[in-house]
Amino acid sequence: MPTSDSLALRDHNFIWHPYTQMKTAALPIPIVRGEGALLYAEDGKSYIDAVASWWVNLHGHAHPYIAQKVAEQLQTLEHVIFAGFTHPAAVTFAERLIEILPQGQSRIFYSDNGSTAVEVALKMAIQYWQNTGTPKRKIIAFRDSYHGDTFGAMAVSARSAFTAPFWSYLFEVAFIDVPIPGREEETVKQLEELAQDGDIAAFIYEPLVLGTAGMVMYSPEVLDRLLEICQQFDILTIADEVMTGFGRTGHTFASDYVPRKPDIVTLSKGLTGGTMALGATSCNEKIYEAFLHDDKRKTLFHGHSYTANPVACSAGLASLDLLLQDGTQQDINRLSLRHETFAQGIATMPGIAQVRQQGTILAVEFEAGGTSYFSKWGDTLYSFALEQGVILRPLGNIIYIIPPYCITDEQLDKVYQTILGMQELVTGKRYFEPPTNTTLHD
Numbered sequence: 001m002p003t004s005d006s007l008a009l010r011d012h013n014f015i016w017h018p019y020t021q022m023k024t025a026a027l028p029i030p031i032v033r034g035e036g037a038l039l040y041a042e043d044g045k046s047y048i049d050a051v052a053s054w055w056v057n058l059h060g061h062a063h064p065y066i067a068q069k070v071a072e073q074l075q076t077l078e079h080v081i082f083a084g085f086t087h088p089a090a091v092t093f094a095e096r097l098i099e100i101l102p103q104g105q106s107r108i109f110y111s112d113n114g115s116t117a118v119e120v121a122l123k124m125a126i127q128y129w130q131n132t133g134t135p136k137r138k139i140i141a142f143r144d145s146y147h148g149d150t151f152g153a154m155a156v157s158a159r160s161a162f163t164a165p166f167w168s169y170l171f172e173v174a175f176i177d178v179p180i181p182g183r184e185e186e187t188v189k190q191l192e193e194l195a196q197d198g199d200i201a202a203f204i205y206e207p208l209v210l211g212t213a214g215m216v217m218y219s220p221e222v223l224d225r226l227l228e229i230c231q232q233f234d235i236l237t238i239a240d241e242v243m244t245g246f247g248r249t250g251h252t253f254a255s256d257y258v259p260r261k262p263d264i265v266t267l268s269k270g271l272t273g274g275t276m277a278l279g280a281t282s283c284n285e286k287i288y289e290a291f292l293h294d295d296k297r298k299t300l301f302h303g304h305s306y307t308a309n310p311v312a313c314s315a316g317l318a319s320l321d322l323l324l325q326d327g328t329q330q331d332i333n334r335l336s337l338r339h340e341t342f343a344q345g346i347a348t349m350p351g352i353a354q355v356r357q358q359g360t361i362l363a364v365e366f367e368a369g370g371t372s373y374f375s376k377w378g379d380t381l382y383s384f385a386l387e388q389g390v391i392l393r394p395l396g397n398i399i400y401i402i403p404p405y406c407i408t409d410e411q412l413d414k415v416y417q418t419i420l421g422m423q424e425l426v427t428g429k430r431y432f433e434p435p436t437n438t439t440l441h442d
């Protein structure tokens, strides 16, 4: 019988982990409990979850209010087929999402994760043009974007090492550069040129912050100009708010910073506060109406077994209750201000290439040699943070914080201290033994 310290070994015998080179990865850390921003390991050690468990957790782990609502739902209705049937949690959640979503969004299509939310968005956009009798084929996306791991989502994502084995299977996408500060005009020009071609169905983008690209940021002003071009040339716009949604950027949605609004929005991650797997794709009435027809071939033929799972919708409703409370909004402001202060302090320090901040998201890019050193630094920084009791998953030489909003000032100080420790490490002030185990960090 396995002893208490063998959970990781039992895991190793049967489990294949995501984004993990199983040959060389260190054994996973067994987590047995969570509370607030803290995760507790089997050996009693605690970790500050500075990455909100892959960007999903908003209100802390095992939140009692969400737990209560989920438990109530489980005892009432756990699931029901969502074609031909509906249920209170899905209806109420849709009503409440429409209330807070960017202006114009009027319909909710449920699925079960961010990638499927993106698949649905792409299918809505492509079929829209077929249903309205003017088929358009092409999609435009940002060169460094990440929209998920299913085939459609991979197609509109960066042609990177993540997708390399599948490149020949991915549909063609026209990529434009991310309009980072100082490079806005190039991107505007690229989009203007592409738009002349009448065959563009949609432009999909991560608004203001490209997560997996390394928390790469650009301004609402230039995004508004890109949306203006799309509207002018009748190109549908898809805001992928899977990562940026629900307060991450300071406002409820990143699209709230931009005057022009998207036709379609994708949601997941924070949608349930990080409790349950749920995805949603919203659209405006123009998209929805293009699917209303006596001809059944104009139906959106898409759906998942767990579409609008009642337990997930209840978690979403509970998370929304918490998000809209004054205390949470104050926490979001507190994090934004504290990040800003820390960013100003660290920006000019040696070894720091750039610091970027948008709302509760802070990214620090280290000057850590050439690209060939990226994965070595990623592993080194990851292990260093773990030793300090902080979970920070570097994207190459970029470290970022995207914490649960309830993280305490004290915990946040410890995360900042860890980043300062990394700065010392990178500038070589302190000797550090590189770890023997390596992992691929996304």
Ligand SMILES: *Cc1c(COP(=O)(O)O)cnc(C)c1O
Pocket: 113, 114, 115, 116, 118, 146, 147, 148, 149, 206, 211, 212, 240, 241, 242, 243, 244, 268, 269
């Ligand atoms: C994480 C992410 C996705 C994919 O979501 P999954 O739930 O992991 O499939 C899509 N788009 C963006 C912007 C993301 O950050």
